Amino acid sequence: MTPSRPMRADARRNRARILAAAEEVFAERGAAASTEEVASRAGVAIGTVFRHFPTKRDLLAAIMKLLRRRLVDRADALIADGDPATAFFDYFTYLVESSAEIGTVVGALAEEGTAVEPGEQIKALTQAFGALLAAAQEAGAVRPDARLDEVMALVTATAHGALAAGWSADLRRRTLGLVLDGLRPR
Amino acid sequence: MTPSRPMRADARRNRARILAAAEEVFAERGAAASTEEVASRAGVAIGTVFRHFPTKRDLLAAIMKLLRRRLVDRADALIADGDPATAFFDYFTYLVESSAEIGTVVGALAEEGTAVEPGEQIKALTQAFGALLAAAQEAGAVRPDARLDEVMALVTATAHGALAAGWSADLRRRTLGLVLDGLRPR
Amino acid sequence: MTPSRPMRADARRNRARILAAAEEVFAERGAAASTEEVASRAGVAIGTVFRHFPTKRDLLAAIMKLLRRRLVDRADALIADGDPATAFFDYFTYLVESSAEIGTVVGALAEEGTAVEPGEQIKALTQAFGALLAAAQEAGAVRPDARLDEVMALVTATAHGALAAGWSADLRRRTLGLVLDGLRPR
Amino acid sequence: MTPSRPMRADARRNRARILAAAEEVFAERGAAASTEEVASRAGVAIGTVFRHFPTKRDLLAAIMKLLRRRLVDRADALIADGDPATAFFDYFTYLVESSAEIGTVVGALAEEGTAVEPGEQIKALTQAFGALLAAAQEAGAVRPDARLDEVMALVTATAHGALAAGWSADLRRRTLGLVLDGLRPR
DNA sequence: AATGAATGAGCATTCATTCAT
DNA sequence: GATGAATGAATGCTCATTCAT
Structure with missing residues (x-):
């Protein structure tokens, strides 16, 4: 105290x-x-x-916190920056591209059985991403029925996939294209 | 011998x-x-x-082989079954739903540095999935420019994501919806 | 019974x-x-x-018995053969040259802590060698004060040495020469 | 570094x-x-x-190094000491008497397939023994045609023999006598 | 606060030996 | 008698964690 x-x-x-x-x-x-x-x-x-x-766990958790802060900062920068339609897709892409960094740590913690407390950091990330999503939907760049948790799930998935399976840069770009297409209004 | x-x-x-x-x-x-x-x-x-x-590795590899065979068998059943449009989407969903089983093992082997020979089993799986994809595209249910490797990447990603992040059944269904939408013709 | x-x-x-x-x-x-x-x-x-x-021990012991019988047989043959002076030296040389076969087994048993019972076989070997020695001493080819146990010790030593240290054929011959010289009358 | x-x-x-x-x-x-x-x-x-x-190997190797150093030290002491004729025979005897210590380790390493690098230590030993031998030959106490490698082989053999066969102190002394006689000029 | 030596539970793997088939 | 699958104690080695210096 x-x-x-x-x-x-x-x-x-x-x-x-x-x-x-x-x-x-x-x-x-x-x-x-x-x-x-x-x-x-x-x-x-x-x-x-x-x-x-x-504890080794604590070390891993600390790294995660660090990574998350970086991600959030980037989101904030994009939000402040301008064009909402582009921002959302850029951020999604950025996240997938940072996957290697994140993935290992996440995986490591998952493997240990106890996932790290979702805590404040992830809330912050979700919030930042939520803002980008809302703005993009407002601007008509993303289908209006896409919910935040789904979008988060999608990034996670794509990021993990890219990481674990070791996609080539080319394959990653194309696959990402398909994923993002699913988010556009029809 | x-x-x-x-x-x-x-x-x-x-x-x-x-x-x-x-x-x-x-x-x-x-x-x-x-x-x-x-x-x-x-x-x-x-x-x-x-x-x-x-070797522990051998055990892991054996499990993988088993899993793959199951997956391939299921694909074959679906191919033989009928409606190509449904078949492809059903199989995609099935794969994601089996993810927990597969994911761990794949991840484990990848982590060890030496991935198991992609050998016959994975070729068989790719082939089976390719047949389903082609049929679905033929039937106009899947966008014609989607390539097999992208689709494989997509399943892997979604499966891993569902596994590692521990999505709820509901979230999984909705996220899967988005992914599959990206594959439909516009 | x-x-x-x-x-x-x-x-x-x-x-x-x-x-x-x-x-x-x-x-x-x-x-x-x-x-x-x-x-x-x-x-x-x-x-x-x-x-x-x-028991593994039993197997090793059985091999030893076999080897010993072979050695004894050879000694008997030399005894029956003729020239006592040559016979002793020939046999000594022969024993050293068979060392590889014997050595491993003996060593193995020694390592286990319990040496095999010297039993009848070794008595037989000692006896046969004794006969050769006596004859050679009678013939004036070996110094009369060399005792049987010393001679046995000498073979063992040379054989083990040749085996464990992996002497070249040349080195073995020369070293053997020195050993045998020690046995000749001055 | x-x-x-x-x-x-x-x-x-x-x-x-x-x-x-x-x-x-x-x-x-x-x-x-x-x-x-x-x-x-x-x-x-x-x-x-x-x-x-x-590694267990490393432990074994370390022991060997230790033993070798002891042996070399002893040789150096004898060289410094005086009477070359006695020194050589004393050292030979000393080596055989220390055999139990050495033998096991040497044997163990040999058995493993990879003998420890003969490196500096053994070179040092050979050298020290060489000096004693030369001095003894100079002094006319050892036959002039005895070569260093033969002499080394002889110690090794006698030491191993004494060790593996568990000679009594008496037998060891007598056998050693025979061996050393082989080294004296005629 | 930092250091790095010590701890000891845990793990993959081997191998003599037993016993159901 | 032969077979070969099962057993389980033992071994070398690793690594997170503790604690004396």
Whole structure:
């Protein structure tokens, strides 16, 4: 309950390094990669990793939070930017293209049995995506009966698919085209 | 070579039990589940599992083969059955609905680095699906420019998505609706 | 105590095959080779091996017995043959040259903790070698103070050394020369 | 590379304990003894053994290095000491007497197929022994035509023999006498 | 706070041996 | 007697997590 004094400077630096290393390592090696590997890539000792993230789960969750924030930021930028019709499709495409980063982590957590709490971050993402969707529907670029949860499901699916199956860039573009066509008004 | 006389009755029974148990266990716990768990669920000793499948990989691969055969059989049944327009969409839906079974295993193998030989089984599946697609396009039920690889990609994606994200039955149905709409002629 | 009826013909044939296979396998792969390998090389099922030799130990012991008999036979032949001076040295050399066969088995048994009972066979070998030694000493070809147990020890040592260290044929010949020189009268 | 600061005190203590335990265990039980046994005899957990020696092979190799160093040290001491004639024979005897320690390990490694790199250690040993031999020959205590490799072979053989066959102290002394006689000038 | 050594449960795999067929 | 499937203890090794330094 005490506000717990602000982190020491080196501690904060280490936390960041660890997160960066973890992102790299898990993206490369899958979630089976060892925490030790993360530590050494971050240039810290294993104990330091566990001081910051008491559990491997916690580390994975933290990465996810990070990724989500990035995604949300991008959505906000697109919303602020302009043309609603383009924005929605651009964002959808962007999400699928970032899949590799996200996918591994999501998969890893799913595999462990306990999915991470959908928490605030995902709410924020959903909200941002919702805004883009509404705007696009308003502009008549997306069929009006498409609901937000369906659209979210669709991105997730396409992203996972692209990742797990290792589609070529070409195949990804074409498949994405089909998916997006399903969202356009007839 | 040696004609290798037909498996003894108890051996065949055990092999089947192990496969069934493995399917269950891996679907529930992910591919990280232990072989020991499979053995005990199958009611055999650990050595028996390894006698039938010398490697965990082999066990996983065997499950996959089994699943694929089921999928192909179903496709063949639908092809033989009649109405091409319905058949294609039914099969697509069926595949997504079986996703839980397939997904884990596929994912597990992909994660290990060495995917199982795409070999005959997947060729057979692609072929069967191709026949359904062609018939549906012929019947004017599917847009003529949709290519087989895109359609395969789409099923995979939807199936994985449904699996990993744990969609509700309702959400799955609605999302599937959107996907299939993208495949219909405009 | 009942004389236990004479072995069935096929049983005797199998016993022989197994022994032959075991000799091969253990010579090639060392004593760590699996009993299963022996069985398959002999063309019988694993159960058959264990029916004839209830324990891996027993199998190894049986091989040893076989080898010893061969060695004794050779000694007897040399004794009967003639020139005592040559005979002793020839036999010594012969033993070292057969080392590969013997060594593995002996080593294997030693490794297991319990050496095989020296039993009758080894007594027979010692006796045969003793005869050769005595004759050679009589003939003045070997120093009269060399005792039988020392000579036995010497062969064993040289044989093991040649085996374990993988001496070249040339090195073996030269080293053997030194050893034998130690046995000659000065 | 990295200067890699000097091992922590407890780590060094454990490393030493493990090596000592391993020497004991492998000498008693042969190389088939389990790593677990080594761990428990050393009073550490199994993980600690593997942290220090990532592979059983590595552990075996480390023991060998240790033994070799001891042998070389002894040789150096004898060289420095004085009387060349005695030194050579003393060292030969010493080597045979240490055989139990060495033999098991050497044998174990040989059996595994990959002998440890003959590398520096064995070169050092050969060299030290070579110096003793040369000095002894110079002093007229050893026949001048005896070559270093033959002499090495002879020690190896005698050591192995003494070890594997479990000679009594008396028999070892007498046999050694015969061997050494073969090396004296006539 | 950081370090990195120690822990020990867990895992895939092997193999001598037993026993139903 | 022969077969070969089943057993299960044992082994080498990994890795998340703890804790003394």
